[in-house]
Amino acid sequence: MPKDLCVKAERMVGEPVRRTLLRLGLFDRSRRIKTTDDSVLIPISRRPKPEERAALKKMGSIKVVSADLLVASARPKDLTGVLDGKLPPYLLAQLPRSYDVVGDIVVLESLSTDLFPHKAEIGAALMALHPGVKTVLLKTGKVEGEFRVPRLEVLAGRERFDTVHTEYGMRFKVDLSKVYFSPRLGSERYRVASSVSDGETVVDMFAGVGPFSLMIAKHVKAKVYSVDLNPDAIELLKENIRLNKLRGEVIPLCGDAREFSKQLTGVADRVIMNLPASSLSFLDTASEILKSGGGMIHLYIFAPDEPLINAENFTEVADKLFKCLEIRGMRVVKPVAPKEWQVALDVWASK
Numbered sequence: 001m002p003k004d005l006c007v008k009a010e011r012m013v014g015e016p017v018r019r020t021l022l023r024l025g026l027f028d029r030s031r032r033i034k035t036t037d038d039s040v041l042i043p044i045s046r047r048p049k050p051e052e053r054a055a056l057k058k059m060g061s062i063k064v065v066s067a068d069l070l071v072a073s074a075r076p077k078d079l080t081g082v083l084d085g086k087l088p089p090y091l092l093a094q095l096p097r098s099y100d101v102v103g104d105i106v107v108l109e110s111l112s113t114d115l116f117p118h119k120a121e122i123g124a125a126l127m128a129l130h131p132g133v134k135t136v137l138l139k140t141g142k143v144e145g146e147f148r149v150p151r152l153e154v155l156a157g158r159e160r161f162d163t164v165h166t167e168y169g170m171r172f173k174v175d176l177s178k179v180y181f182s183p184r185l186g187s188e189r190y191r192v193a194s195s196v197s198d199g200e201t202v203v204d205m206f207a208g209v210g211p212f213s214l215m216i217a218k219h220v221k222a223k224v225y226s227v228d229l230n231p232d233a234i235e236l237l238k239e240n241i242r243l244n245k246l247r248g249e250v251i252p253l254c255g256d257a258r259e260f261s262k263q264l265t266g267v268a269d270r271v272i273m274n275l276p277a278s279s280l281s282f283l284d285t286a287s288e289i290l291k292s293g294g295g296m297i298h299l300y301i302f303a304p305d306e307p308l309i310n311a312e313n314f315t316e317v318a319d320k321l322f323k324c325l326e327i328r329g330m331r332v333v334k335p336v337a338p339k340e341w342q343v344a345l346d347v348w349a350s351k
């Protein structure tokens with residue numbers, strides 16, 4: 001005699017019926033849904049009341065039947081859940097709580113030395129947790145050098161570093177072994193892009209593969225000059241221009257942002273300076289690039305301890321360069337190390 005109570009519905013309406021059962025508090029999560037060619041059996045925890053049955057009937061022919069359904073296995077929701085029972089509790093406590101997913105690649109920021117002997121298990125666990133992921137990478141050193149590229153080790157999956165990352169409906173091709181890219185800046189890029197108006201000229205001084213530039217050009221008819229020192233970043237930026245439907249124009253320029261200051265003197269309504277390790281030393285270049293009447297600077301810096309207070313140190317440098325300076329916004333974008341944060345400043349500046 002079948003023992004599990006369920007609702008039998010046409011397969012076509014399976015999902016709306018499931019959602020309705022969920023809303024009515026009838027859906028039984030302890031059993032698995034069974035699908036046949038033309039119908040679906042959805043487990044329920046009790047018989048529906050007449051008014052509930054009436055609500056379900058609106059979606060087509062519905063029957064309450066008994067069937068034998070499989071027990072739903074509780075799928076682990078995080079890394080600790082996957083490795084529970086495989087690693088001792090003191091190691092489970094050291095597992096990373098967060099990591100980046102860039103396209104189909106997972107990137108771990110770091111691992112404690114205790115976890116080093118378990119790198120392969122951790123990699124495999126992350127692949128199990130994210131079925132779409134093909135590679136798991138571990139950063140093995142700080143993001144360094146002019147190109148801001150980290151050293152990476154493959155923990156699991158195919159040895160590859162290139163992928164296409166999707167963000168707010170945009171596609172960015174990246175090669176994590178050759179260029180800088182952080183998915184954690186997605187909402188920051190969207191926020192900046194949303195503040196740009198049609199007709200503006202923007203200079204993205206440290207553009208990388210172009211996520212800021214492209215996000216802006218997708219939203220508005222702006223002209224964006226995108227400068228980067230790293231030739232690989234500029235090649236990927238050119239591909240990303242082709243990959244995305246843009247309203248505005250993105251002009252890739254490969255080289256040192258300082259060297260383009262002559263070519264770009266006085267053109268910009270807005271300058272983006274996402275090179276937090278040394279952006280302050282490029283403020284003089286930004287002042288040359290901005291229009292004579294002034295403009296917005298989106299400046300990114302690293303700040304310790306009390307990030308929003310320490311970020312104001314920027315005025316020491318900026319006061320010497322600009323006559324008029326107004327900080328219109330200041331946010332912590334992401335933590336970068338213990339007691340160190342990346343901070344964004346939106347500054348109106350004129351000479």
Ligand SMILES: C[S@@+](CC[C@H](N)C(=O)[O-])C[C@H]1O[C@@H](n2cnc3c(N)ncnc32)[C@H](O)[C@@H]1O
Nearest residue numbers: 146147180181206207208228229230256257274
């Ligand atoms: C932190 S990354 C930011 C990239 C991009 N804006 C993003 O959000 O993904 C900084 C970029 O600045 C570039 N860079 C470093 N020094 C530079 C310079 N002097 N002129 C132009 N680009 C530079 C690096 O190659 C790197 O791609």
